[in-house]
Amino acid sequence: MRPFDPKVLRTLPEARRPLATLAAVGVAQGVATVATAFALSGVVVAVVRGADLVTPATWLAALFLARGLLALTAERVAASAGVAVSSGARGRLLRRWLAVPADLRPDPARALVLADQGAASVEPYVARYLPALVTAAVVPPLAVVVLAVVDWRSALVVVLTLPLLPLFAALIGATTRDATARRWQALSALSGHFLDVVRGLPTLVAYGRAQRQTEVVGEVSQRHRRATMATLRLAFLSSAALELLATICVAIVAVTVGLRLSHGGLDLGTALVAILLAPEAYWPVRRVGAEFHSAADGAEALALLTAQLDSPEAPTATGAAEPTLARVVAEGLTYTHPGATHPVIDGLDLTAGVGLTVVTGPSGVGKSTLLELLAGLRAPSHGCVVAPRTHLVTQRPFLTPGSVRANLTLGTDPQTSTEALWAALRRVGLDGPVAALPSGLDSTLGDDGRGLSAGQRARLVLARALLGDATVVLLDEPTAHLDPASVATVHEVVTELAERRCVVVVTHRSELVALADQHLHLRPAAVAA
Template structure:
């Protein structure tokens, strides 16, 4: 589970500008944080060590107030930019996902329930990923580095302490990330099963009521829902444990730094202003990393959804340019289809003449629906040939432009959904 998937920049142009703005905001935020700590250390030192009045430090107080205001404004801008970018990126991905579903055989591999889940809730789950996690990730990448350099410049020993302690965080992050990836994947699989089962249940509710099997299916639906709840709780447990681990590391690191500063203040080897500057700034090194961990778990559903969406978007789309019109015959031979966990499906050779009424008959599992999916262009992972003959010659179905091909077809599914209209109006639509 990678924090930022490189495929994001390939499928959404909006993400590139968003990345640049996020890095810029993080850099400005780091500069303001350093300025804030320096001003606080200066003011406290002047008041308690130099016995100066606050009134005589009016200019420093005004600048400090402006820094606080600037950080608040920067936080607002960051949230607004992230929200707009998230909406734009999700719109791009949803449009591309729907287009790829109709231009490939993804529907035959994943099923309508999972695809509808990805196109709706899956894409929506990307909002915390883009709006919260990505901005925080850039902050965690930029702020600790800049702040750490500032601390090391003022006090080398404190900089060494930061380097030694902060190195533990990526190690814990890798271990926790692996557990999170596995748990989130299982959670998403259970959600896909729940979605598919619910869709099948709704589609066949009339038949179930007719044969008195609705109560048994309701019990089964509850069991599937409990499985999803159990997987969700596992993800939450990992999230709380990871947050606790990072909190302990950060707290101990700042405490260690505070002890070393206190001892050196007693010995007089460090000034009060430098010690305060380092002590006030030290938590800012660990805070962004702790926050990115929290946002990572909040966005874990979006990360898993993004992985599945990118898998579909990476499905190769053939780009045939062959067109055909005035179809006279469709024939196929040596058609073989492989299914996972099943024997190869062999479809007997046959042909369909234009203007004739043809019946495709056979026992359950003989390949009737599979053949229809192939002829509609929704299934391409088959061996054999499907030849389409027209007035302008013959061409393989695989080489045809699928958009042009489907414009010449009409199809009524096995389980049609009747609308509140006459049959003539439905056929017109």
């Protein structure tokens, strides 16, 4: 990532206006600082000479007030811009991932880190580092020009020493960039491993391997801690080095000005202006160095965000069909998992209309993959799929942390009446358990539907499919976690749906196969209907 890449403004359009505002405020602050140097020197000279203090003191107070208002404006704009940019980046990233097949999305661990901490770390980069960069490009030349008019010798010293700061900042920044990249790799590894451990915790406990995974998570955490501390040490050392270098440069200006002032070669007012302006030529560069370290994570995350958002559009996995046509057609459908050498589905032809189509086959043969291909979540390696908008219910359906009502209306009409919601719950046999909750439909569920059993979650998403208006419904093992009575209820609901919609169900139950209008049996390395 370069110090400033114009692609940032294309990738994050929310940053354009606040960045322009912050840059303008930074330039105004630089102008006010230069004016303050003249006003302050005027006050000191007036005190030494016993002249009238009203005019210079008034100017000085007005400039201090203006600088305070400018600083307040900068903080307010930076705070609001940071939130807008990080939330905009996260939303754009999620929309991008939802628009492409699953094969083209990053792995869940990397995606989680990028959408969570990555989008949040963009905030200091856009709200603080980039405005500081613009200020550093404007204020030092302005200070040097004013110094050249006031005292050309001091300006010459500044011109000769000022390039040392960006040179050292660039050298240190390159090391910081590498350290930050290592830290992001460690964080991604930690997040991925922790996510896998949490998902497989019941299995690990059942086989007595949970303690070993605790040790592995501890080792990965220590690696991330060491990478973070190394980055922080580098940031502190580089900031100290830049401060020391700037202090030496300002001291050179102060010594030369002091010697000429003591020998009568410079008047007091000019000397004060030169001494006050010299630090202002170095300060913006020092601030860029400091902000770069605080925004280094944002720069690394922004490079990854830009790579994700600027990647070429993927071929659509599902062809266009009439929006209201309850029909799915797959011709010569072949799919190979990324990195695999043999296709999991090879040359499948399928035509399904209104009615119930049941898909069976041994585990691992590609039944769930077939539903994802029909839903457009994956792009086929060969062949094509033509289908309207579908409603897919997976074995692990998505439930948001929110109310039962919000989960029922997710992806459907949020204004659905309460009576219709209760009717759908009653149809799947879930009205009693929901009514028993503290607030009924307004009861809040936890993450992944916590508060309901696995079987109740399966029936809740089936009720959501009943409320939806998609003409094609895809169900993956809808009775996997249900008792016999609930299984019979779900089979009735599925057959009812199939009376007016195209329903494709993956199942292992012979009872549902007996109710099917069409039966597709998948076999390894061959597909037969």
